[in-house]
Amino acid sequence: MNETLFYVAAAPFEAACRVENALGQSPLSAAHPARRLHGHSFLAKVRAIGASSVEALRQQLAHSVAPLDYNDLNQFLPMPTDENLARWIRARLALPSVASVGVQSTLHQGADLDLADNAHIWRRFRFEAAHRLPNVAPGHQCGRMHGHGFEVILHANQNLQAQDMGVDFDRLAAVWQPLHDQLHHHCLNDIPGLDNPTSETLAAWLWERLKPELDALSWVSVYETVTAGCHYDGQHYRIWKDQRFESALTLSRADPADSVRRLHGHSYLLRLHLTAPLDTVMGWTVDYGDVKTQFKPIYQQLDHHNLNDLTGLDEPDPASLARWIRTQAAAGLPQLDRIDLYETPGCGVVLSWGEHEPGLPV
Numbered sequence: 001m002n003e004t005l006f007y008v009a010a011a012p013f014e015a016a017c018r019v020e021n022a023l024g025q026s027p028l029s030a031a032h033p034a035r036r037l038h039g040h041s042f043l044a045k046v047r048a049i050g051a052s053s054v055e056a057l058r059q060q061l062a063h064s065v066a067p068l069d070y071n072d073l074n075q076f077l078p079m080p081t082d083e084n085l086a087r088w089i090r091a092r093l094a095l096p097s098v099a100s101v102g103v104q105s106t107l108h109q110g111a112d113l114d115l116a117d118n119a120h121i122w123r124r125f126r127f128e129a130a131h132r133l134p135n136v137a138p139g140h141q142c143g144r145m146h147g148h149g150f151e152v153i154l155h156a157n158q159n160l161q162a163q164d165m166g167v168d169f170d171r172l173a174a175v176w177q178p179l180h181d182q183l184h185h186h187c188l189n190d191i192p193g194l195d196n197p198t199s200e201t202l203a204a205w206l207w208e209r210l211k212p213e214l215d216a217l218s219w220v221s222v223y224e225t226v227t228a229g230c231h232y233d234g235q236h237y238r239i240w241k242d243q244r245f246e247s248a249l250t251l252s253r254a255d256p257a258d259s260v261r262r263l264h265g266h267s268y269l270l271r272l273h274l275t276a277p278l279d280t281v282m283g284w285t286v287d288y289g290d291v292k293t294q295f296k297p298i299y300q301q302l303d304h305h306n307l308n309d310l311t312g313l314d315e316p317d318p319a320s321l322a323r324w325i326r327t328q329a330a331a332g333l334p335q336l337d338r339i340d341l342y343e344t345p346g347c348g349v350v351l352s353w354g355e356h357e358p359g360l361p362v
């Protein structure tokens with residue numbers, strides 16, 4: 001399977017806007033609050049195939065959004081939807097290697113656009129519920145009644161066809177609301193169809209109910225905990241498990257003037273993605289706990305260590321480190337097909353070699 005390496009970077013900016021043009025026209029309803037002057041802590045994101053370094057890409061993105069910071073977006077673009085902002089930043093970045101540019105206006109919603117204006121619109125929701133997994137082995141922690149603050153992301157994919165806006169975030173909220181009412185402050189095991197409420201079962205249950213309401217729905221993501229969850233697209237289950245490690249490094253091949261040649265460190269975030277068919281008895285693909293167990297020997301080499309001491313890794317730049325992790329994890333985690341490795345929040349690499357949707361941006 002071909003491997004794709006994306007460099008990813010993020011840059012924040014604070015800005016005011018009004019989602020209507022100078023003529024008072026807007027894709028939003030007349031009473032929509034976003035038509036009033038308001039502000040957001042925006043986050044711009046870029047994903048590029050090839051960059052001299054993650055930091056270079058971050059600096060290019062930060063430079064591109066700098067004029068927008070503490071400014072009025074309507075002075076820069078007539079209709080400052082997240083989609084148009086992504087287009088504006090993409091044009092200013094002018095990097096041939098860019099795969100997508102995203103803008104999120106809040107922590108809970110955003111739009112990512114590729115070069116052909118294929119848009120990925122997403123919005124995050126949350127509900128609080130109890131559950132237990134009835135088929136796990138005796139003593140497994142998830143067999144006990146417990147609960148989570150579950151988070152769900154609804155993803156919609158469409159080509160924008162030059163429109164200012166794709167699927168309205170409010171539309172995502174509207175289709176979500178009846179499901180929130182069924183799930184929030186309930187025990188999932190009591191809900192028909194959720195007698196074995198794994199992340200996988202829940203993602204498929206949500207998909208079946210939402211897809212007829214929203215044709216553009218492309219994925220449903222269920223965050224069972226802050227470190228683990230499942231994406232489902234009507235056919236494929238893709239789970240992830242996050243690991244954090246604290247490591248020191250020097251990058252001896254960097255430019256002589258670059259401070260990363262000095263001994264420094266990062267709090268890394270590693271997201272392991274696995275694709276596997278559903279085990280219909282367990283209701284899951286691979287137990288998150290097993291992912292953690294299989295990864296433990298690798299984790300122990302990474303966490304609170306100097307990455308320059310790792311055997312078989314010449315230089316611990318994020319791309320080389322992600323490839324090293326892929327090699328080390330292959331035997332224990334054969335279902336692994338993507339690794340996201342962030343050195344700093346939003347900045348790192350995505351290494352993908354799976355068959356299905358390597359580009360899912362979140």
Ligand SMILES: Nc1nc2c(c(=O)[nH]1)N=C([C@H](O)[C@H](O)COP(=O)(O)OP(=O)(O)OP(=O)(O)O)CN2
Nearest residue numbers: 142198199200225227228239284285286287288289
């Ligand atoms: N593939 C799945 N594996 C597991 C599921 C699931 O739904 N699908 N569910 C569970 C448990 O319900 C559990 O609550 C979550 O598991 P885990 O990530 O192991 O939880 P931790 O609190 O131990 O997470 P850490 O952040 O690693 O401490 C189990 N597996």
